[in-house]
Amino acid sequence: QKEVEQNSGPLSVPEGAIASLNCTYSDRGSQSFFWYRQYSGKSPELIMFIYSNGDKEDGRFTAQLNKASQYVSLLIRDSQPSDSATYLCAVWSSGTYKYIFGTGTRLKVLA
């Protein structure tokens, strides 16, 4: 089992729709959770972080964390073609003192 798992996609959504990206992790000691956006040929850009169970909203983005089920998700409302990118989920564990990344989900927003 991979430490952090994401569906590689591509996930295609029409412009204006909600995109839902999911991530599961295996280490129950994980404490910090991050979503990064990475455009082709560029470095990852931090878009959301969440530390507690529940929802955290920032503009069009909502991160959701459920530690009991060991998953974290990212919702993008009113998706735009400029949101088309790879979204990386990252998890930090106090047990390993490492940030572990998933392989990313490629999102395509269709105009």
Add this chain to the structure above:
Amino acid sequence: DAGVTQSPTHLIKTRGQQVTLRCSPISGHKSVSWYQQVLGQGPQFIFQYYEKEERGRGNFPDRFSARQFPNYSSELNVNALLLGDSALYLCASSLARTGDEQYFGPGTRLTVT
């Protein structure tokens, strides 16, 4: 404020050579981490340095080494380059070492021929 900076942007080396990559963190950040990212994969953790000491190491061979300087900038060294070392090398900085948000630099694209 300036973000994380890395140099050089691109690098082409020959198998067996050695390479040094450089990173300057965001002002006030004391932790620097290095990652290797190959096409189609997420970043793989190589090292974390905090307050000039190695605080974490990923599953990379001893050919990889790093250090952090008093001004918190960092260097990553890779010896005896292999073709498989071709990748995007990313530096990320954070305030501390305990799960804070990390911010990435633009990366160094290393090609080994």
